[in-house]
Amino acid sequence: MQHVFHRHTRADLPFAVAGDGPYVIDSTGKRYIDASGGAAVSCLGHDNSEVVDAIKAQLDRIPYAHTSFFTNEPMEKLADMLCARAPGDLDRVYFVSGGSEAVEAGLKLARQYFLERGESGRHLFISRRQSYHGNTLGALSVGGNQWRRAQFRPLLMASHHISPCYPYRDRSEDETLEQYGQRVAGELEEKLVEVGPENVIAFVAEPVVGATAGALAPVPGYFRRIREICDQYGILLMLDEVMCGMGRTGTLFACEQDGVHGDLIAIAKGLAAGYQPIGALMVSRPIYEAVRDGSGFFQHGHTFMGHPTACAAAVATLDYIERNDLLGNVRARGDELMAALNRRFESHPHVGDVRGRGLFVGVELVADRETKEPFDPSIPLHARVKSEAMTNGLMCYPMSGTIDGQRGHHVLLAPPYIIDSDHVNEIADKVALSIERALEGVN
Numbered sequence: 001m002q003h004v005f006h007r008h009t010r011a012d013l014p015f016a017v018a019g020d021g022p023y024v025i026d027s028t029g030k031r032y033i034d035a036s037g038g039a040a041v042s043c044l045g046h047d048n049s050e051v052v053d054a055i056k057a058q059l060d061r062i063p064y065a066h067t068s069f070f071t072n073e074p075m076e077k078l079a080d081m082l083c084a085r086a087p088g089d090l091d092r093v094y095f096v097s098g099g100s101e102a103v104e105a106g107l108k109l110a111r112q113y114f115l116e117r118g119e120s121g122r123h124l125f126i127s128r129r130q131s132y133h134g135n136t137l138g139a140l141s142v143g144g145n146q147w148r149r150a151q152f153r154p155l156l157m158a159s160h161h162i163s164p165c166y167p168y169r170d171r172s173e174d175e176t177l178e179q180y181g182q183r184v185a186g187e188l189e190e191k192l193v194e195v196g197p198e199n200v201i202a203f204v205a206e207p208v209v210g211a212t213a214g215a216l217a218p219v220p221g222y223f224r225r226i227r228e229i230c231d232q233y234g235i236l237l238m239l240d241e242v243m244c245g246m247g248r249t250g251t252l253f254a255c256e257q258d259g260v261h262g263d264l265i266a267i268a269k270g271l272a273a274g275y276q277p278i279g280a281l282m283v284s285r286p287i288y289e290a291v292r293d294g295s296g297f298f299q300h301g302h303t304f305m306g307h308p309t310a311c312a313a314a315v316a317t318l319d320y321i322e323r324n325d326l327l328g329n330v331r332a333r334g335d336e337l338m339a340a341l342n343r344r345f346e347s348h349p350h351v352g353d354v355r356g357r358g359l360f361v362g363v364e365l366v367a368d369r370e371t372k373e374p375f376d377p378s379i380p381l382h383a384r385v386k387s388e389a390m391t392n393g394l395m396c397y398p399m400s401g402t403i404d405g406q407r408g409h410h411v412l413l414a415p416p417y418i419i420d421s422d423h424v425n426e427i428a429d430k431v432a433l434s435i436e437r438a439l440e441g442v443n
Helices: 049-061 072-083 098-115 137-142 144-149 177-195 222-233 254-258 284-291 307-324 326-345 381-391 421-442
Strands: 016-020 023-024 033-034 089-095 124-127 159-162 202-207 236-241 264-267 277-283 351-357 361-365 397-400 409-413
Touching: 033 089, 033 421, 049 307, 072 089, 072 159, 072 277, 072 307, 072 326, 089 098, 089 236, 089 284, 098 137, 098 264, 098 277, 098 284, 124 137, 124 177, 159 177, 177 202, 177 222, 202 222, 222 236, 222 254, 222 409, 277 284, 307 351, 326 351, 326 361, 326 421, 361 421, 381 397, 409 421
Parallel strands: 124 159, 124 202, 202 236, 236 264
Antiparallel strands: 016 023, 023 033, 089 277, 264 277, 351 361, 361 409, 397 409
16 A cells, blocks of 8 residues: 555555544544644534435435536535525535635636626736645646745746735734734735736635635734725635635634625635535626626536535535534634633743634744744744644644745644534643644754
8 A cells, every 4th residue: 555646755644544523533543633624624523424414315316417418406505505695796606626626717717707898908816925725726826825836936827916914923013903904905906006907807815814824814904995995996806715714714704704705705625524525616796697698608617516416515514504503613612712722822932823713723833922033944843743743632734934935833723613612622732732842842
């Protein structure tokens, strides 16, 4: 069994053989509490019988039918459920197999929308530094993480980046949070003036930045100003909720908490809780109508889009979340987790910031708490934290390059929505222990 091409080619990974609520069990019987949902995916834990039964039932009906020939009942039902709950005028859904595909579809549809309107000169996207929008070439092009982009840069299309909303590092002492938000949002207008708004298709952003910056939530008013600028200059707002959406921050769509909506919203990960691979692009009415009344054909597609079994899993996931008020649990347990982490790290010399929304929490590690100086980039602190965490029976999501793609380290937490207060304390204890042991090696 040596033929799998793992992304870390020297990894010696344990075998996952079973699940028990928020725990993954390996082949030796060791239990790991999943404090990151894998990669913010497993929002219902690892043994939800209702979702499994829905998958089995759909397999008994029809597992797959290509969408160029047929529609299917789970896909139609899931689209209705999502549109009924979506903010703004998002009333069409384009189903794919994952987050990168959802973003890629959004980039193409946004371009085609302006073609349908006769505005063929629009070809640029603007996003933010330290954003992540997927690993396909189009999604990687608009993403702002320099480490992920570096070796593929000659293959990437041109795009432009502005500052993230990162108050822990970028807000001056004499600015309120609101003033800071207006200032950094204003960079979008400056960039539009620089490159010419008539050349720009959309601004792409994660409502809460996930993997690359560690649960970086916007300050009050930031996204309202972003929405105003997009409307003023006639560009689209495309929100990437692949990681932060589908209840992760305490509302089904993360942007709801900022009082805005996107013209396009990409979702995935928690949509089917990891029980099936699925993603989706939520599309506003004007964009859909421009294609419908124009060419009548979206020039894009994938083999497994609208997969009936995947859609059935997502329907069951959304239904389970609602019937069990798991969004309420996300908010309550999220408050507990933030409080527990703040208690453990309130005077820790190497924890600079604890941040996030709901069950989407980041812990930023620093060499010096007072100056916010990060650890030397050559120190693989993120790898040390992950190794210690696995030893301690904890799954978490440590990353490096938090500040600019090279400097900075953080630990991202995104546990299942089903956790209780005991799980919160176990996670906080094991995170603190794992960070402490990882730092012992560094110091």
